[in-house]
Amino acid sequence: MAAHPTLPSPVSTSLLLLLLLLLSCCYELCAAATVSYDHRAVVIDGKRRVLLSGSIHYPRSTPEMWPDLIQKSKDGGLDVIETYVFWNLHEPVQGQKEMQKFTTKIVDMMKKEKLFASQGRCAAFLANIDDHSDATVTFNGKPYHLPACCVLMQIGLKGEKLALHDNTQNSTWMTLSSLPRNQPLTWYMTYFDAPKDGDPVAIDFTGMGKGEAWVNGHSIGRYWPTYTAPPNGCVKSCDYRGQFSGSKCVKNCGQPSQSLYHVPRSLIQQGKKNRLVLFEEVGGDPTLVSFALRKAGSLCAHVSQSHPPPVDAVNTAQRKDAVLHLECPHSDHVISSVKFASFGTPHGTCRSYSHGNCSSTTALAILQQACIGVRSCDVKVSTEVFGDPCRDVVKSLAVEASCSSNEVG
Numbered sequence: 049m050a051a052h053p054t055l056p057s058p059v060s061t062s063l064l065l066l067l068l069l070l071l072s073c074c075y076e077l078c079a080a081a082t083v084s085y086d087h088r089a090v091v092i093d094g095k096r097r098v099l100l101s102g103s104i105h106y107p108r109s110t111p112e113m114w115p116d117l118i119q120k121s122k123d124g125g126l127d128v129i130e131t132y133v134f135w136n137l138h139e140p141v142q143g144q145k146e147m148q149k150f151t152t153k154i155v156d157m158m159k160k161e162k163l164f165a166s167q168g169r170c171a172a173f174l175a176n177i178d179d180h181s182d183a184t185v186t187f188n189g190k191p192y193h194l195p196a197c198c199v200l201m202q203i204g205l206k207g208e209k210l211a212l213h214d215n216t217q218n219s220t221w222m223t224l225s226s227l228p229r230n231q232p233l234t235w236y237m238t239y240f241d242a243p244k245d246g247d248p249v250a251i252d253f254t255g256m257g258k259g260e261a262w263v264n265g266h267s268i269g270r271y272w273p274t275y276t277a278p279p280n281g282c283v284k285s286c287d288y289r290g291q292f293s294g295s296k297c298v299k300n301c302g303q304p305s306q307s308l309y310h311v312p313r314s315l316i317q318q319g320k321k322n323r324l325v326l327f328e329e330v331g332g333d334p335t336l337v338s339f340a341l342r343k344a345g346s347l348c349a350h351v352s353q354s355h356p357p358p359v360d361a362v363n364t365a366q367r368k369d370a371v372l373h374l375e376c377p378h379s380d381h382v383i384s385s386v387k388f389a390s391f392g393t394p395h396g397t398c399r400s401y402s403h404g405n406c407s408s409t410t411a412l413a414i415l416q417q418a419c420i421g422v423r424s425c426d427v428k429v430s431t432e433v434f435g436d437p438c439r440d441v442v443k444s445l446a447v448e449a450s451c452s453s454n455e456v457g
Contacts, residue, residue, distance in 0.1 A: 180196055393444070
């Protein structure tokens with residue numbers, strides 16, 4: 049999960065915007081429906097609905113990525129998506145994301161409800177905007193001393209006004225044989241070639257401190273690899289059973305909360321030099337920055353009989369069996385082999401599955417027949433398909449498969 053630093057602004061929290069992407073939203077678009085609220089739940093056509101909500105906190109999502117993100121959310125059973133309206137340094141290009149219009153709307157709504165101190169409501173903050181002289185303010189009959197504590201800092205930040213990240217305006221870059229390291233408020237620029245394959249691309253910012261990155265003039269967001277987990281408290285073995293606590297099954301002690309940052313393929317130009325610009329705020333070593341490709345080495349899935357059925361089967365008369373779904377990430381790849389399949393009581397994790405005390409002898413052959421040679425396949429997790437290797441036991445299906453190119457060479 050990406051860290052969200054506190055930015056130098058009077059507003060210290062990001063504004064949240066709930067995008068109500070209801071699966072039933074098409075009722076209003078495609079068919080007549082009555083939507084109301086009875087103080088207990090949303091009521092659609094006279095039936096109470098429980099809306100499942102999920103969050104997408106991902107500023108690097110380009111417009112081209114959102115249809116797929118929304119579809120995956122629907123496939124996963126979500127009715128509502130919660131996301132951020134990015135502001136200040138989180139906003140890749142000032143005004144491009146309509147932050148000013150959104151903020152104006154919120155302020156107008158607050159004015160309408162007369163929530164501001166000038167309208168008679170209580171003040172939330174008292175501020176002295178004079179950075180040279182202290183001031184005393186009387187509020188509700190009590191004096192408050194407000195020191196001249198405002199901090200102004202422009203060193204290094206002029207680069208944003210000059211649009212150094214865009215390189216469309218004249219700017220002076222120095223080519224140095226040795227790059228400055230561990231120096232705060234420093235701009236860096238380099239060029240890289242586009243990776244040939246279509247695999248997902250990420251930048252590993254290990255070695256850097258905290259700042260922002262641009263690829264070909266497009267912000268990919270802020271990086272903060274020096275924000276690390278506590279150094280102590282990790283355990284060698286993990287068991288989530290029993291009472292839960294925040295310190296249970298802690299791992300990755302002392303490691304960065306995030307070091308790999310995704311670069312959307314739509315920002316990378318094939319056959320051309322691609323420009324990477326970094327603005328380092330606290331100091332780091334740019335020579336340690338590297339690119340990483342993520343290849344799907346194995347497809348893994350582990351689904352229990354008690355797992356909820358697919359979303360599209362909830363409102364149908366068909367039997368609601370759990371379904372295991374496998375799909376290669378690339379459209380030109382197919383499932384080439386099934387390395388492991390077990391129906392019964394398998395255990396382990398991806399790439400290290402093993403059979404339990406109870407296992408169907410036909411699972412591997414069934415998965416091979418259903419999945420090899422196609423990009424995706426669905427298999428019911430049911431004793432009707434695999435038989436019943438152990439009665440009166442809730443069984444599960446664990447599968448590991450691999451994909452390869454479908455091109456004929």
